[in-house]
Amino acid sequence: MKKLINDPNQVVKEMLEGIVAAHPRRLKQLPGTSVLVRSDAPVEGKVGLVSGGGSGHEPSHAGYVGPGMLDAAVSGEVFTSPTPDQIFAAIKAVDSGKGVLLIIKNYTGDVMNFEMAAELAEAEGIAVAKVIVNDDVAVEDSTYTTGRRGIAGTVFVHKIAGAAAEQGASLEEVEAVANKVIANVKSMGMALTPCTVPAAGKPGFELGANEMEIGMGIHGEPGIEKTEIKTAEDIAAALCGKVLADLDIKEKEKTAVMINGLGATPLMELYIVYKKVAALLAENKVEVHDTFVGEYMTSLEMAGCSVTILRLDEQLTLLLEVPADTLVWK
Amino acid sequence: MKKLINDPNQVVKEMLEGIVAAHPRRLKQLPGTSVLVRSDAPVEGKVGLVSGGGSGHEPSHAGYVGPGMLDAAVSGEVFTSPTPDQIFAAIKAVDSGKGVLLIIKNYTGDVMNFEMAAELAEAEGIAVAKVIVNDDVAVEDSTYTTGRRGIAGTVFVHKIAGAAAEQGASLEEVEAVANKVIANVKSMGMALTPCTVPAAGKPGFELGANEMEIGMGIHGEPGIEKTEIKTAEDIAAALCGKVLADLDIKEKEKTAVMINGLGATPLMELYIVYKKVAALLAENKVEVHDTFVGEYMTSLEMAGCSVTILRLDEQLTLLLEVPADTLVWK
Amino acid sequence: MTFDAACGKQWMIAMNKTVQEKKDVLTELDQAVGDGDHGLNMARGFQEVVNKIDANEYEDLGSFFSEVGMTLISTVGGASGPLYGTAFIKLAAQLKGRKQADLPVLAAAFSAALEGIKARGRAEAGDKTMVDVWEPIVTHLLKRGELLQVEELTRLAQEKLEETKNLHAKKGRAAYLGKRSIGHLDPGAASSVYLFTAFADVLKGEIDNEQS
Amino acid sequence: MTFDAACGKQWMIAMNKTVQEKKDVLTELDQAVGDGDHGLNMARGFQEVVNKIDANEYEDLGSFFSEVGMTLISTVGGASGPLYGTAFIKLAAQLKGRKQADLPVLAAAFSAALEGIKARGRAEAGDKTMVDVWEPIVTHLLKRGELLQVEELTRLAQEKLEETKNLHAKKGRAAYLGKRSIGHLDPGAASSVYLFTAFADVLKGEIDNEQS
Ligand SMILES: Nc1ncnc2c1ncn2[C@@H]1O[C@H](COP(=O)(O)OP(=O)(O)O)[C@@H](O)[C@H]1O
Ligand SMILES: Nc1ncnc2c1ncn2[C@@H]1O[C@H](COP(=O)(O)OP(=O)(O)O)[C@@H](O)[C@H]1O
Ligand SMILES: [Mg+2]
Ligand SMILES: [Mg+2]
Ligand SMILES: [Mg+2]
Ligand SMILES: [Mg+2]
CATH class of the missing domain: 3.30.1180.20 (Dihydroxyacetone kinase; domain 2)
Known part of the structure; x- marks a missing residue:
């Protein structure tokens, strides 16, 4: 293994510190979490967009945080879905009262962790909607299985749902347009x-x-x-x-x-x-x-x-x- | 060798076709050459900026062609300086009468080929200035040798000289600011x-x-x-x-x-x-x-x-x- | 035989020991059909569980298992984090307020835990997941009650793990492989075997203690 | 012995043959001290030269070498393109209007070519470049004039190539290596050996012809 790293068990933590050090005007890290949010979050009157997943997919997802796209990116360990507490922290940080859309790639782990976070957020009265991206046609589509994976098409969901949110669309509208992208x-x-x-x-x-x-x-x-x-x-x-x-x-x-x-x-x-x-x-x-x-x-x-x-x-x-x-x- | 290619001898040609196919509004290829220019070249009243070198450094140099940076990128074979005729074609295509700055990385091949192109252009009455980027401190600096290589610092030269040119600076001014970047x-x-x-x-x-x-x-x-x-x-x-x-x-x-x-x-x-x-x-x-x-x-x-x-x-x-x-x- | 928070601690310590030792085995199983992180996930999670419970005293089994479950949920991630986490949270809910539990009570609590896993993961037995170990184990615990022989538990878990080899995965990351998933063990089923083996070892220790 | 455009064609055909055969050798030499493209550059350039001259007739040596030089300049790139290109353009300038040339005239033309290379590349003998082959060859050609023995030419070129091994590169890409350049042959010196060997072979053929 030839990698530019210090400690294989600290790569995500150190990467996040590097990102924040490099782009302090754009991004801030929620203290004690692996969540990066746009520096002006929560944005008043705007639906919040949270995406994320395992690390190792950079520039996904932090590279898409900012005006017109995501409000927060949650990073798990490498190739491992982040945990519900982290996702929940992201949801709270970006909710301005207009609700939060979770953009989830269709992996069992991601779906379950984001669902659990959504349950926590809803329990605190935050309106949460979820969309599940499953663009990978390599995988057989079937209701009996996990279904298809979410891969690069997710970036289009970020972009388009992000633009809708930035224009002031409601949570239902942002969710609907995200689902339209996913269907197409x-x-x-x-x-x-x-x-x-x-x-x-x-x-x-x-x-x-x-x-x-x-x-x-x-x-x-x-x-x-x-x-x-x-x-x-x-x-x-x-x-x-x-x-x-x-x-x-x-x-x-x-x-x-x-x-x-x-x-x-x-x-x-x-x-x-x-x-x-x-x-x-x-x-x-x-x-x-x-x-x-x-x-x-x-x-x-x-x-x-x-x-x-x-x-x-x-x-x-x-x-x-x-x-x-x-x-x-x- | 595991590569996503068709014919190892056609990679540059096919890449350039792919770039132009992908970004037709931004870039155009000078017919019969490996030169990509911004689609509105030559830009009236603006010093033209030409850079380039061997291929294999992508997104250098075509990725920096556009308003505020380069007017043309000339691509040689992989890791091989482009030839004077190609560079000359680029110079002619971007000259609006205000002169052309060549941004050259300090490799014997690049320097000689760009110099020969400059000679051809000057013979046709085009004002040409050259700057030579040599930012690589890994190499001993000495007047008895080739000197230092030009590497990633070149991108800052593109950016800053490009901004000066876009603002209407003269050829001498653009050359001077490029040299200031190079010195720093x-x-x-x-x-x-x-x-x-x-x-x-x-x-x-x-x-x-x-x-x-x-x-x-x-x-x-x-x-x-x-x-x-x-x-x-x-x-x-x-x-x-x-x-x-x-x-x-x-x-x-x-x-x-x-x-x-x-x-x-x-x-x-x-x-x-x-x-x-x-x-x-x-x-x-x-x-x-x-x-x-x-x-x-x-x-x-x-x-x-x-x-x-x-x-x-x-x-x-x-x-x-x-x-x-x-x-x-x- | 009764099971209290001290037994719970022993269980988690034994589980963590196995998981640290077998980290590479789990990772290799997951590399074959998944993304190769199951060993890392389990090792991170159970280490943190042991760190947490070591320092604390627990009034009842409910608060103990709740701590275990929350720790797993917040440190493991992936698919296995919510699943194991949910299982322990369900154990906690069932055992709330109890200082100790006997085998039939434990069996009922495990049954709730299994339901929690199935609800969260929407998987059934036969889908080539940890459910393929959990379900027969729970059935066995419920059936045998006080009559449980701990060796049966370990043997059964191991047997059911072997059987995942021939299954065509329907849930989890292995499902993306389709038929190519056949011929490989399920990593989560393997870590579940470690969990029940550690559990059986604790029971055995308790029973031996009582008899001596 | 006289040398005309037909000889020039033979020369280029022979050079191209060698270069195609030795492409990998040149590439390997360049991988050791440079960027590994010298074989590819030479093969591309001389192939194109042969394609161009094959179809055409040339009035004089000037127009012939001018075509060779322009072709190299516009197809080779890198450092070797302008250098070899300049050399042939200088030959062309010296031999302009001549249908044929004898050895002293050729020697003078090569001397101008060498000056072209040195001016373009700002290199001196000892800098571990093609100049380390060109300069002693030109000196030898000038000195021997009509008395040249072609075998001497080939031997001398080869010897001078070997000597580049112990040099510390001052020019070209190998210069970036500093002292680590010592112990490797210079790729452009190697291709220059092929060029002078091909030239000597043509001369030899002419001389043999004249004698028979
Ligand atoms: N839907 C599901 N229901 C039950 N168990 C599942 C499900 N999905 C995955 N698993 C279990 O989780 C294991 C994989 O865990 P792990 O590798 O840690 O997470 P991930 O798959 O997210 O990388 C699988 O081997 C399987 O036993
Ligand atoms: N300044 C120079 N003067 C003379 N010859 C040079 C000079 N720089 C390079 N060369 C010759 O060119 C050869 C390398 O050619 P090539 O590999 O085709 O070009 P590049 O170095 O641009 O990749 C060197 O081995 C050397 O003989
Ligand atoms: Mg994973
Ligand atoms: Mg080269
Ligand atoms: Mg996994
Ligand atoms: Mg080279």
Whole structure:
């Protein structure tokens, strides 16, 4: 394990201290917690947005805290959902009386911890709504199982729900638009190399010198299948094909596209992937309104990428375009 | 070599196509070249700024093209300076009659190719000025040698010279402020893992499982020495110490700091490094006006980081704060 | 046999000891089907439980288990934190005000704990989760009451863990693997075996004490 | 012995053949002290040179070498592109209007090429660059004139390359290594050996032709 760290058991704590030291005008840390909130929280007359999850997905989630996006990001240990007390602290810190929306990625742990926090908040009379992001089409969708994972598409939920909240929408309205994004956003990822949870000290899985994992999650969880490495074009076609099919997108529909790097993939390679994705969308006569290429939802130092497509209507387009002022999304 | 590519010999071409496909409103490619210019180039009444170098440093340099920063980025093959004809094409495309500043990193290849391009441009009557960035304190400074390399500090030159140009400064003024940044910016880097030039197919150097390279450049060129891996704190202290000593910074002086990831280093680790850098600067009573943590000048998928410190006076502070509108710096 | 807060402490200390020793085993199980943090999560949580309870005295089993549950909830995170946390909170609710409990009372409390896990996790037996150990153990405790042989408990837990190997995961992170989850043990079921083994050891100690 | 554009073509074809074969060798040398692209740069550049000249006829040596130089300048990049490019442009300037050249004329032209390299790169002999091969070769060519023995050329180039091993680099990317550059051959000196070896082979062919 080669990492720029001091103590594998202190990485989250030290990272949060580093973030706050670097961006004191933007972010503050709730004392004694792993919660970062925008420095002017709670914002009067605005629904509060809380997201979070395990650490190791940076810039998610602190990178999206700020005007026009999230009010708070709660960080758990690496790849481990934060605990209810932490989430509850975040909810209290961002509630201005207009209620709080929790944006949760669909992992059992996250769902349970956020639910427990919501129960605590409701017991104190705070209005809380929850949305659960499940954009990962790599996973079979079924009501009998946990369902699909939430991955990079979550960032679009942050952005669009954040814009609605900033414009003064009610909790119900913000929840509704967040759910609209969730219904219209799909993603799929792949990995070329594994990643190592610092405290675990060894890679979460193995891939041969010539292997890749298709349908990879963002926690080193195994994906759909291991195959031989393919070209960027084949990979783009596989990911994009499954996403488009699942979205059931029609000609002339408008989309936003995200090519997300998982941590160690050079931007150069993400753009090479996008070149093919753009060609496929053009072939399918799908309109691309805007494109985002970079690291938005990572998995430590994993090499690989995910492709996310969001179907846009007029409301979503407008909200996507509202400027935000966060570390990553401006 | 595990890469998301199609053909190792086409990576630059395909990347540029991907960038233009993704950001058609921001950037356009000069036909038949590897030059990306801001879509409204040449901008009337503004000095043009051209930077570039070998590819593999993304988001440098195309990520900094746009209002308030560069007018054009010229991309060579991976880690290979672009050729004079390409640079010349960029100069012609961004010159509005007010002259063009070339921002060159101090590598023999870059210097010679940009110089030859400048000669071609001057022969056509275009006023050209050149500045050479040499912020890497890892390298001995001497008039008998090539001198120091240009690394991540270059981004501050782009930003500040870009702001001056956007405000209507003359070529001489833009050149002067660029040189002021260069005189006041120092960096040093280190690597945990090597990187692989796609067409070479194997890593540029080797590091043992427990080794790191201190003073690493951004091309996989060896650094000052190989040592055992140290903690993030020790590494931060080593890099920051050398940079501060070289800058000869005094108490109460104002700075901007950049912790730059070389490609595969998680943001988490960069912030852990920054935590220590912030502590060291506080100890030295150095004021940090602004901090930038992320991937600004990479070296393909190398793991490692560099620390850059820029001494700010009032002029540089104001210019640093002017908003830019580029892919990476806003 | 009666079980009091002192027994509870012994139980948690024994559980923590096992978990610290087996941290890597749990992590490896979780690497195969999940995200590789279950050993870290359990080690962090039960260490904190032991730190907390060590310093304190407890009036009754309710306040003891409540402390355990709250500590797990606020230090473990992930899926296992709320689940184990809920289980202990349910034990606490059932045993509130009791200084000690006999086997039938404990069995009823474990039954409530199991219901708590199932409600929180929306999992059933067969979904390849900790429920696959908890449910047969609770059934057994309820059935045997005072007649419980502690060795049966340990053996049964271990058996049920082995059976998770052939299951196709429906809940938790392993569910994302679909059929590829078959052939691996469930990490939470494994940590549950440690929990019931530690419990059985405490019972055995008590029974031996009483008999001597 | 006279040298014309046809000889020039042979020279470039031979050089390209070697460079393609030795691409990995050059890359490895450059990985040790630089950024590992010298083999790729040379292979890209001389391939393009061969593609360009193959299709064309050249009136004189000037237009031939000018094409070679411009092609290298616009396809190689890096440090070696401007340096080799400048060298050929200087050859072109010296040989402008000449259909053919004898050894003393060629020697003078190479001398101008060397000056071009040194002016462009601001390097001197001893700085561990291609100049460490070029300078002694040019001196030798000037000294021997018509009396040149081609084997001497190849041997001398090879010898001078070996000597770069013990030099401490002052120019080019290897200079960043400081003392750690000692013990490695200079990649550009190695490609220069290929260039002069290919040149010597063409001369040898011409001489053999004339004698037969
Ligand atoms: N819905 C559920 N119901 C019951 N148990 C579950 C559920 N989801 C997960 N588990 C248990 O939790 C264990 C995983 O715990 P852990 O690795 O600590 O959390 P996470 O999965 O969030 O990383 C699984 O092995 C399983 O036994
Ligand atoms: N200033 C210089 N003068 C003469 N030759 C130089 C100079 N700098 C570099 N070289 C030559 O160029 C070679 C490196 O070429 P190459 O690897 O293609 O370019 P780069 O160093 O830009 O990657 C060196 O081995 C050396 O022989
Ligand atoms: Mg987890
Ligand atoms: Mg190079
Ligand atoms: Mg887990
Ligand atoms: Mg090189």
